[in-house]
Amino acid sequence: MKKCIFLLFIxxxxxxxxxxxxxxxxxxxxxxxxxxxxxxPENAPQTVAAFLSNVDSGFYKNSSFYRLLSNENVPPENNTxxxxxxIFISNPSLLVRLPGIAHxxxxxxxxxxxxxxxxxxxxxxxxxxxxxxxxxxxxxQFDAKQSFDRLGFATxxxxxxxxxxxxxxxxxxxxxxxFKYQMRILNIERVKEEAVSH
Numbered sequence: 001m002k003k004c005i006f007l008l009f010i011x012x013x014x015x016x017x018x019x020x021x022x023x024x025x026x027x028x029x030x031x032x033x034x035x036x037x038x039x040x041p042e043n044a045p046q047t048v049a050a051f052l053s054n055v056d057s058g059f060y061k062n063s064s065f066y067r068l069l070s071n072e073n074v075p076p077e078n079n080t081x082x083x084x085x086x087i088f089i090s091n092p093s094l095l096v097r098l099p100g101i102a103h104x105x106x107x108x109x110x111x112x113x114x115x116x117x118x119x120x121x122x123x124x125x126x127x128x129x130x131x132x133x134x135x136x137x138x139x140x141q142f143d144a145k146q147s148f149d150r151l152g153f154a155t156x157x158x159x160x161x162x163x164x165x166x167x168x169x170x171x172x173x174x175x176x177x178x179f180k181y182q183m184r185i186l187n188i189e190r191v192k193e194e195a196v197s198h
Contacts, residue, residue, distance in 0.1 A: 021038075021191070023038050023039055023040055023041065023042075024038075024039045024041065024048070024052060024190060024191075025037065025038050025039070025160075025190070025191035026039065026052075026055055026157075026188050026189060026190055026191060027188070027189055027190075027191050028162070028185065028188050029185070029186040029187050029188070029189070030065075030165060030169060030183065030184060030185055030186060031183070031184045031186065032165050032168045032169055032183070033162065033164075033165040033168070034162055034165065035134075035159050035161065035162030035163070035165045035166055036159070036160055036161040036162055036191065037118055037157050037158065037159050037160065038157055038158055038160050039051065039052070039156060039157040040109075040111060040156060040157055040158075043109040043110060043111050043156070044104045044109045044111065044154060044155070044156040045104075046101060046102050046104055047101060047104050047120060047128075047154045047156040048156050048157070050101045050129070051120075051132070051156060051157075052190070054129075054130050055188050055189065055190060056190070058187075059087055059091070059094065059130055060086070060087070060130075060185055060187060060188040061186070061187045062090060062184070062185070062186070062187075063085060063086060063087045063089075063090045063091070063184075063185040064085055064089055064090055064182035064183055064184055064185055065083045065084065065085035065169055065179065065182070065183035065185065066084065066085060066088060066089050066178060066179055066182055066183070067083070067084035067085075067133075067177055067178055067179070068081060068082065068083045068084070068170050068174055068177060068178075068179060069081035069082050069177060070136075070170055070171075070174075076167060076168075076170075076171040077167070079136065079137075079167065079170065079171065080136050080137025080138075080139070081136050081137065081139075081170060082133045082134060082135050082136055082139060082170075083133065083134055083136070083166060083169050083170050083183070084121055084131065084132070084133040085131070085132065085133075085183070085185055086121070086130045086131035086132055087130045087131075088130075088131055089182060090182075094130075095129065095130055095131075098129040098130060099129070100122075100126045100127045100128060100129060101120065101126070101128050101129060101154075102126060103122070103125035103126050103128070103151065103154055104154045104156070105125075105144040105151055105152045105154065106143040106144045106152050106153075106154075106155060107143075107144035107145065107152070109154070109155070109156070111155045111156070112138075112140055112143055112155065113135050113138070113139040113140050113141075113142040113143055113153070113155055114135065114138045114139075114140070114158075115135060115136065115137050115138055115163070116134070116135060116158045116159035116160070116163055116166075117134070117135045117139070117155045117157070117158050117159075118132055118133070118134050118135075118155065118156065118157045118158065118159065119132065119133055119134075119135070119142065119153045119154060119155035119156065120132055120153060120154045120155075120156070121133050121153070122153060122154075125149075125151050128153075128154060133153075134159060134166055136163075136166060136167060136170055142155075169183045
């Protein structure tokens with residue numbers, strides 16, 4: 001009887017430590033380590049749905065980060081800017097076949113390009129698809145009404161663990177706005193919903 005009570009107690013403790021995420025999470029795996037990203041479907045439903053479709057389709061397997069913005073002559077731990085990645089280099093033929101995603105500006109989503117924010121790269125509004133960037137430091141110039149066309153970019157999530165990995169990626173050898181060598185994205189996968197809480 002005592003053994004059964006003890007086992008029941010252990011099961012209760014295990015269940016208390018686990019929680020279902022309110023929002024979907026994905027794990028970005030690179031050769032420099034992993035970063036966990038929380039997505040916000042209530043704020044940006046179309047963007048999150050499209051991104052998760054790309055994730056579930058395996059589009060990001062063996063893709064890369066290829067572009068960056070950074071401040072020169074600033075210590076890595078204090079640098080700001082962004083890194084941009086996707087399938088632009090690894091699978092360009094697929095990229096041109098994918099439909100654009102309806103633009104969800106920050107003025108509607110009430111999200112902002114703060115440190116760790118993930119956002120879709122685009123040309124004209126509605127042309128974004130697989131390419132994304134991650135902000136290092138606050139980059140609110142990409143919000144609606146502050147960007148070059150006042151429409152901004154569609155941020156839809158935030159890095160909640162692993163910004164040190166994002167910074168290490170940013171501080172690699174580059175020529176202008178492009179990495180000299182591609183920074184490999186091994187994969188982006190959904191995190192199992194029943195996960196240990198942070």
